[in-house]
Amino acid sequence: MSLYRVVFIAVIVVTALKPNRAWSQAKDQIDSLKGRLVHAPADTNRTRLLLQIGQQYYDHYKEGRRSRSHSTLREIHFLLDSAIGYAQQVVRLSIGVHRLRWKADGLYLQAKCFSFGERYDSTRTFDYYQQTLKAYKQVGDKPRTAKVLQDLADIVRVHVGVKMALPFVMEALAIQQSYGDTTIYYTLEQIGFLHHKMGNFQLALQAYLQSLRLAEHSKNLLYQLDINGNLAEMYERLGDDARAINYVHRLLRLFGFHEDNESINRIAGYRSKLMILYQENQQLSQARQQALTIIELARHDPDHQSVPLTYFLAQSYVVLGQYELAERLYKHLLPFFEKSTNIGGVTDFNKKLGEVYWLTKRYELARHFFQKALTASQHGRFPDEAVSIHRALYQIDSAQGNLRSALQHFQLATAINDSLFNQTKNRQFEELRTQYETEQKDKDLRLQNQRIQVLSQQQQLQNQQLQQDRLVRNSIGLGAFLLLLLLGLTYNRFRLKKRSNQQLQQQHELLQAQQHQLQAQHQELQAHQQVLHTQQNQIHHKNQDLQRLLAEKERLMKEIHHRVKNNLQVVMSLLNSQASYLSDNAALSAIQQSQHRVQAMALIHQKLYQAQGIARIPIAEYIQEVVAYLQESYELPQPIGFAVQVEPIELDVIQAVPLGLIINEAITNSLKYAFPGGRTGRVSLGFLRIGEHRYELTIQDDGVGLPPDFDPSRSQSLGMTLIQGFSDQLGGQLSIISQGGLTIQLTFSEHQLTSFGSHTDYSYQ
Incomplete structure (x- = not known):
């Protein structure tokens, strides 16, 4: 259970903290502004007064939500309606380039009003936020632009999804960095929270720690509390309870203690969190000590009707084994949660009340509240809560001897827990894989630099070797020249002195000439061999x-x-x-x-x-995935059966694309039109080999079929046009039969592509 789910009551269901006096003061301010508005001319001063009055109504509405119970919230709806009315007047009066800033402020106030509480309207909210962003960007107000992006990210996170909210926060961060915003720690904390919810714990930890350093430097105690709370929740989710406990202690040291209702509620929430962590780690004495501390805090509560403190007090009595007192307090809180719209709070409250009845062996009451908690967790998509609830129901059924039901709850808890474990492991594997690939790229870069250095050294050595070889060749050539000169002189002396040996000398010269010729041939042969070796x-x-x-x-x-x-x-x-x-x-x-x-x-x-x-695709796996995706996408209220029979066939990508799109269009048409009015039915798909390189695709449903006057060949619908077009691209024979449902049959060969679907003209058309 997260830290925010422990302290959630302080945000959702709080009691009246002197609302009448606060409204009296706000009403005096609004009346004063309205009095000035009566005499204000139609200029920027009037626009400013209208915006201030609308902002006062909006601020007091938010304060009223924090200071009133759920049952009395409808009494302050007029505040939000009044804020919307004044904001609309500001937008109408702000016409012209010079008044664009006032128009942006009015649009911003409307966007906040329609995104808040019971007046939430997704279309108006996103439209007003987009108009506000455009206006602030036109006037060059970067701080306001960043603030609007942050608010829009929160709306998208709650109503659309966490992943879709991240780009808005990253854009806000870039804008803040461009003008050196000193409050950038808020945006970093928001980025860390989104990564935390997506399971990117390493990125979340980096953003949290960076935000915490900046918040500490700016001495912003509020954001230090928020970030430490987020870190405690993240480490608890990772199973590191020791670090989670450490961060909760840091929260208590940062917050201190003040004798007022809000401080007592927050400190009691932190103490309750410590109590639960100690109890989960079997540190029962520490858990009991925290429970006694919460009871002592209740004696300092100036407002004895404090709902948050009542909730924490009930948890403390459960830890101390005083179940009767705990049950009495939970029953006192039950009306508030029966009307609450916060799914997480409803889930946790019903679990707590069910736990009291389990500990007191009132199994039917325990089952009732655990079932309510399970319904709320499924509606809010809290799989971790669903695991603990199924385990509790397993224990209740086991205690009552309902073995079949107990086994079902045990299997469901195991399956959900395994799914969560696999998701966590997959995220950790992706993080490790990314880190490994980054390190591997750095290593490859270092090795490449080393190879470049080695090649440079080898080049230098080769140059030195070439210089040495050139010197040796020159020395040999000079020696050979001197030797030939000496032989010539000697030969001349022998010729002069021994004329009688001239014939012998001529024979000797002829032998020497033949020897030189053989040496030249030998050298030529070696040169040819060297060339061949080089070519090889x-x-x-x-x-x-x-x-x-x-x-x-x-x-x-x-x-x-x-x-x-x-x-x-x-x-x-x-x-x-x-x-x-x-x-x-x-x-x-x-x-x-x-x-x-x-x-x-x-x-x-x-x-x-x-x-x-x-180039080739295993078509059986591909068809199974396409059918599964379409079946999950439509989620029809009535059961529609699917029968898929596909032989293990591989197709070229040129044929797989139009085949997949034909299957997509046919099954989409069946799911949309074949079973109207909640009618059940069955869709069958077969892809078989009917000859060498020849295949047959059959898609059949037992729905209402086509109208009697419907001619597929003359249909102008996009789906039927695509089916016929892709069938022609495959060069196949298409037949559509509407009898007892609808049957689409396509027969084609592997090499019957038309000209616009050939290998030289590959497209998705």
């Missing part, structure tokens, strides 16, 4: 280069398919983001069908970069 080495190196280039080409092709798949996923995310801004059902349906087509193409590229080859 060159051929060998070229073969190695070709093999390397071939491997590099295959790797690049896989990378290209991987990036194309990622880009298609980005397109799907953009379509999903666009869908959140649309309210027209036809536009939403068109975007959803576009997402399905993009997903069908993305799966092709995913298979290509995962496969051993780079």
